[in-house]
């Protein structure tokens with residue numbers, strides 16, 4: 001790259017990837033990296049599939065760009081695939097964006113419009129959770145709980161803290177009642193009810209949350225009963241439940257959607273990342289007919305982003321989702337996820353610096369701590385996550401660093417669903433060595 005170009009924006013260590021194939025990334029200096037992170041927990045069917053690239057090329061030639069509300073063959077195919085094979089029947093209204101942040105923001109806007117359309121102008125608050133990530137726009141950042149990504153913004157977000165209150169994220173390891181306490185579910189439901197009451201439940205438009213907290217918390221699976229209790233709470237107070245499945249959606253956790261691990265259904269479901277498997281930028285918002293109808297009756301529009309539902313991206317997504325169905329990749333994510341979790345537990349259950357292994361399907365993480373008994377984290381200055389990720393790269397595996405700055409140290413895994421058992425073994429062996437190197441000295 002020429003000297004004058006400042007890209008990436010901030011100087012630092014950037015890696016030059018010149019080829020990607022299957023579960024591997026290849027650098028310009030000839031190193032092969034196992035993509036244990038699927039990029040940013042995105043790639044599911046694997047890198048470099050010609051059959052997806054062919055659909056993208058076809059769509060580009062056939063309908064290069066068409067305004068988002070109109071149909072194209074690629075969009076129609078995606079809509080059919082989604083409704084026939086993936087979405088719950090009741091979530092029949094579809095709005096496509098060009099990424100996860102746009103999709104979460106659209107979902108929040110739909111919730112606000114829904115209440116306004118019904119004459120309820122008091123519901124202006126969006127309740128989020130203390131440890132979470134919902135995107136990089138100002139609204140999704142404010143609704144989220146990723147302190148590290150709010151650096152340089154908190155002064156400007158001050159007024160908005162009132163608009164975006166936070167409930168605690170269910171965190172079984174660190175439950176105030178005790179680690180993995182049997183009443184953890186009830187504890188976090190009560191704590192959420194207390195926030196509803198403190199801010200005034202009648203002022204909350206929506207509760208936005210990830211079913212399994214993604215990289216901000218490190219694949220935190222809520223305790224039993226939590227989601228059923230939260231669903232009931234939202235119903236009791238007329239609050240819409242927005243499920244942010246940008247990271248967990250489309251098979252990542254071993255079921256089509258993360259919320260399906262429990263007996264609940266969201267009012268608005270949000271997706272991104274794996275929807276198009278990394279072949280194109282795409283996000284999706286799916287909601288009920290009556291919510292869409294309320295907006296229609298109120299003369300309200302869900303404004304599109306110019307590149308939302310891009311014809312080539314929709315064609316890519318339709319093909320990726322078809323491959324996942326044909327090859328049984330969601331089931332594969334479930335069984336390989338169990339294998340990965342077992343192997344991680346074998347490697348780390350007695351490790352002095354690993355507090356726990358957690359996750360579902362092929363979204364797994366480890367949490368590193370200075371003291372396993374007290375769960376005291378390492379000092380932030382020690383940069384443990386970065387050191388472990390760096391040590392992994394040197395050994396040929398790309399792990400995904402997680403945490404929020406406040407929550408640390410987290411190493412996430414989210415490999416493509418086509419990874420083999422032997423590659424999983426290599427991944428875990430490498431993580432073991434990387435943790436030892438990263439926490440040593």
Ligand SMILES: Cc1ncc(COP(=O)(O)O)c(C=O)c1O
Nearest residue numbers: 099100101133134135214246247
């Ligand atoms: C749960 C969750 N929501 C939203 C987003 C934002 O998506 P995007 O980066 O595509 O805008 C992310 C991205 O990491 C995410 O993990």
